[in-house]
Amino acid sequence: MAVYTDVSDEALEAFLADYAIGGLVAFRGIAEGVENSNFQLRTTQGDFILTLYEKRVNVRELPWFLGLMQHLAVQGVTCPQPVADKTGTTLKTLAGRPAAITTFLPGVWPRKVRTCHCRPLGRALAQLHEAGRSYAPVRHNSLGPAAWQPLLNSCRSGAETVQRGLEAELDAAFAHILPLWPGRDGNPDLPRGQIHADLFPDNVFFLHDSVSGLIDFYFACTDILAYDIAICLNAWCFEVDGSFNVTFARQLLQGYQDIRPLSAPELAALPVLARGAAMRFLLTRLYDWINTPADALVTPKDPLDYLKRLRFHLATENVDGYGV
Numbered sequence: 001m002a003v004y005t006d007v008s009d010e011a012l013e014a015f016l017a018d019y020a021i022g023g024l025v026a027f028r029g030i031a032e033g034v035e036n037s038n039f040q041l042r043t044t045q046g047d048f049i050l051t052l053y054e055k056r057v058n059v060r061e062l063p064w065f066l067g068l069m070q071h072l073a074v075q076g077v078t079c080p081q082p083v084a085d086k087t088g089t090t091l092k093t094l095a096g097r098p099a100a101i102t103t104f105l106p107g108v109w110p111r112k113v114r115t116c117h118c119r120p121l122g123r124a125l126a127q128l129h130e131a132g133r134s135y136a137p138v139r140h141n142s143l144g145p146a147a148w149q150p151l152l153n154s155c156r157s158g159a160e161t162v163q164r165g166l167e168a169e170l171d172a173a174f175a176h177i178l179p180l181w182p183g184r185d186g187n188p189d190l191p192r193g194q195i196h197a198d199l200f201p202d203n204v205f206f207l208h209d210s211v212s213g214l215i216d217f218y219f220a221c222t223d224i225l226a227y228d229i230a231i232c233l234n235a236w237c238f239e240v241d242g243s244f245n246v247t248f249a250r251q252l253l254q255g256y257q258d259i260r261p262l263s264a265p266e267l268a269a270l271p272v273l274a275r276g277a278a279m280r281f282l283l284t285r286l287y288d289w290i291n292t293p294a295d296a297l298v299t300p301k302d303p304l305d306y307l308k309r310l311r312f313h314l315a316t317e318n319v320d321g322y323g324v
């Protein structure tokens with residue numbers, strides 16, 4: 001359960017008094033999610049989400065995230081909208097944490113990914129990238145390639161307890177991925193822009209097989225657009241047994257290219273970007289796996305799911321492997 005911070009009735013009442021969103025009807029913690037504390041809030045004016053920002057979010061960057069969500073919505077992307085209090089403030093403090101109320105989005109995320117989800121997903125991702133073009137502020141990707149080595153270094157002793165040989169396998173993967181990374185070491189760069197950077201199935205809501213909304217923009221950043229596709233290839237296109245579903249990948253890439261055709265260098269870079277994406281999620285999961293106390297209310301996600309993906313992408317030499 002991802003409610004790291006409790007909110008007392010008195011604190012909530014005082015907090016809501018700052019807003020003109022009606023009287024409180026219901027309030028409950030949301031079990032899903034692993035990063036922040038989320039609560040569903042119902043008032044006499046409707047449903048809202050209250051988020052208390054926790055571990056990986058830097059408070060100084062919150063205006064960037066909230067500004068991006070506002071901007072994307074104006075451009076037609078359905079995403080949560082920050083709700084301002086009576087003074088026009090969207091970012092506040094509750095229970096000692098930075099906090100914001102956002103609009104509630106209808107829809108459900110797919111518990112089991114099906115082919116019918118993947119083309120709409122690709123289109124929604126490309127629409128997000130197009131809409132982000134006119135959002136000028138830049139946010140460096142704090143979980144980009146430069147962060148991976150320090151993250152692994154902080155997990156080295158624990159890595160061996162998760163799986164023998166993991167440390168050496170990750171070191172070898174680094175040595176392979178980093179020299180090929182677009183824009184590093186003199187490699188040609190690829191188109192950059194605002195990316196979601198965590199567009200997993202639990203962050204995409206569907207209604208009647210159409211995307212009804214995108215949530216959880218708190219890893220969003222300014223980075224290689226095709227890296228966002230690589231993240232989705234990892235998050236959406238593998239079966240529970242670890243096998244790759246090339247039909248899902250083909251649909252995802254076709255949907256994306258319905259809106260934003262990929263250049264030849266972007267397509268050629270997909271294998272290395274997918275390796276990097278697998279590495280990034282493997283490392284944050286590994287860190288959480290090692291550092292989450294046994295009695296914590298949140299269940300850490302299995303890092304080894306991403307080792308299987310990493311191995312697949314290391315063995316995939318070109319974009320044909322993704323059904324293109």
Ligand SMILES: Nc1ncnc2c1ncn2[C@@H]1O[C@H](COP(=O)(O)OP(=O)(O)O)[C@@H](O)[C@H]1O
Nearest residue numbers: 030032033034035036038049080103104105216
């Ligand atoms: N704007 C929203 N509208 C509807 N439900 C939401 C919204 N934001 C979050 N949720 C619910 O809260 C859950 C966790 O949100 P998420 O942003 O993924 O949390 P975390 O940042 O902790 O991973 C989602 O799976 C969803 O059920």
Ligand SMILES: N[C@@H](CCOP(=O)(O)O)C(=O)O
Nearest residue numbers: 033034035200216281285301
């Ligand atoms: N998607 C990441 C973890 C972040 O969780 P989210 O609930 O914010 O999507 C992963 O699966 O490792």
